[in-house]
Amino acid sequence: MFLQLLISGLCFGSLYALIALAMVIIYKTSEVPNFGQGEMAMISTFVAYSLLESSDHSFAISFIGALIFAAALGAFLEFVFIRRAKDPNILSLILITLGFEMVLYGLASWKWGADQRDLSFPVSDFDIINLGPAVLSYLNIATLLITLILMFILFLFFRYTKVGIAMKATQQNAMAARINGIRTNRILSITWALSSLIGCVAGILLAPIATLDPNLMLEPLLKGFASAVLGGMTSLVGAALGGYILGIIENLFGGYVSLEFKSVVAFGIIVLVLCLKPSGLFARHYVRRV
């Protein structure tokens, strides 16, 4: 029982982690919690669905198509909405993200309707392997693996590539970055594209276990955001760990105590963490010497 709960917790956790990562990547550069993240991922998932259904595209092609769409959508939203904001403060930026969240939600409802679709993911949730007392579906394994691979790629990207490092620099001090020859506007677009792309992966992995409709990302987004807050909005590693922790705790609580209060406990923990360590569990601190 415990092992089973742990495993499914990890699977949900990895999805939360992806969403949290997507949010944190944007938060660190644009300094706004992007509440449109979920809808960006949802619409990208629908694009994958349409590509898959409308013609004979293989899953791989549809998947790549959706990723390209997601990246373009992210860059587009940054360019059209965020960049146009003149001397924005946090509140107006949040309102902008809520604005395009609603636009995207409306667009998806109009284009695909409220019907629940079925994204035919090539890996089944019903083929399972036994792992002692627990079972692990192929989809679980795929989710865990894809998430880990994606995180590893992100790690390499931020650690070693010129663009990744320029992104870090822009996050820490945009003016200094510009002075050192970094095109910060372009970096912002790339940031949004990357974040949207990660969200899209989460959406596509989520669609087979949830149902694909415009509400697909509603709860996962809140959980992902909560994970990011839990781990620390300024730390990529923290956000990812926050996702896993939230997934596991939530699942254990659901299994042992009460299924109805599963979500409540998740958000209860967030409140607790925010009271005790407001910047998140894993956010780095240093005391500035005066």
Added chain:
Amino acid sequence: MDPGEKQVGSDFFRIHNLTVTFGGLKAVDNVSLNVNRRSIFSIIGPNGAGKTTIFNCINGLYTPDSGKIVFKGEEITGLKPHKIAWKGIARTFQNIELFSWMTTMENLMLGRHIHMKTGIWSGSTFFRRGSKAAQEEIRHRERVERIIDLLDLQSARNQFVGGLPYGTQKLVELGRALALDPELLLLDEPSAGMNSEEKQDLIFWIKDIQDELGVTILLIEHDMRMVMDISDRILAINFGKPIGEGIPTEVQNNPEVLKAYLGEEEPTDGIS
């Protein structure tokens, strides 16, 4: 310097009738200056005189209302900051602008940004020592190590700069500017917050940068001893207007400059 070289040098960096207004305030009012290659040119003036605003225009952080900025015969007025960096103009700030969550090494490596060629794919996958990306990395690191040696930053190499003492942070910023391999270096009050010993070192380093690296330096500084000591030419401004220009002794004895610094009182024998 022979006359011919001077002729070439005088075209190195020029500001022509620069004016910047903020609302109704003329922060910079019709300022012109001419900096020779490999010289140290200082801008002095009381607080709020518009010195940093001039720097911000050179950098492209502000767009001037009128006037021209010409670098090596090419007008750079109104270009984006990153384009100006690519042309070889680096700077430091009055209130340090570093990447606080990075180490000294990483900050300096970021200064090399415009010289890096490695793409995403090879950058994230260099596992072989001999690969092109690795070679490039090594080359840039060698360059940065030389700067670390020059500025005596060895002890801070792998520390997050946010936690370093103020004076050291200023040096890291200077180092990062040098890492860009600039032809023109803008230093905005480099000695602020340093003790007299650190200032002494700084004077040597700035001279080294001029002599050995052949960098032309535009300097804003309040420490008059330092300014008089290292400047080839000085421009004094007050309320955005130029009030005197020349070699240090000329500016030192310029009555307008004395008035701006010491007030309206009748000059007494004590001053000069």
